[in-house]
Amino acid sequence: MSEKDSLNSGDDDEPPEGIQTQYDWSSTExxxxxxxxxxxxxxxxxxxxxxxxxxxxxxxxxAILAPPTTKNTDTTTSISFTYAGYSVTVQSNGTVNVAPV
Incomplete structure (x- = not known):
C-alpha cells in the first residue's frame, strides 16, 4: 500500500468523507x-x-482483480459494493476507494 491515502473532511471533529489507498495486487489480495x-x-x-x-x-x-488476469489487458476493471456501511470501489490498477454511504 502506498501512502497516497486521501482523507476528505471539513473539520477535525467530523469523520472523514472517504479514503483512497493504492495497493500492488502482487503483494496484497x-x-x-x-x-x-x-x-x-x-x-x-x-x-x-x-x-x-x-x-x-x-x-x-x-480472482477478478488480482494478477495475472489484469496484467494482460489495457482496460481497468472496477467493482463497487457496500461493506460495513461504506461504499467501496476497487479497481484492477490497485486503487481502493471507501466512502460513507
Whole structure:
C-alpha cells in the first residue's frame, strides 16, 4: 500500500468523507485491501468489522482483480459494493476507494 491515502473532511471533529489507498495486487489480495482500507476509514480494528463475505464473495473478488488476469489487458476493471456501511470501489490498477454511504 502506498501512502497516497486521501482523507476528505471539513473539520477535525467530523469523520472523514472517504479514503483512497493504492495497493500492488502482487503483494496484497484485493479482499484484504478492502478490509484494511475500510478499517482505516472507520477508525477501528479490522476484526471489529463484519466478515467481507457478508457483502461479496472474497475468492471470486480476488480472482477478478488480482494478477495475472489484469496484467494482460489495457482496460481497468472496477467493482463497487457496500461493506460495513461504506461504499467501496476497487479497481484492477490497485486503487481502493471507501466512502460513507
Amino acid at each position: 484485493p479482499s484484504a485491501a478492502v478490509v484494511e482500507t475500510t478499517a482505516r476509514a472507520t477508525n477501528c480494528d479490522h476484526q471489529e468489522l463484519n466478515p467481507l463475505y457478508d457483502s461479496i464473495d472474497p475468492d471470486a473478488f480476488d
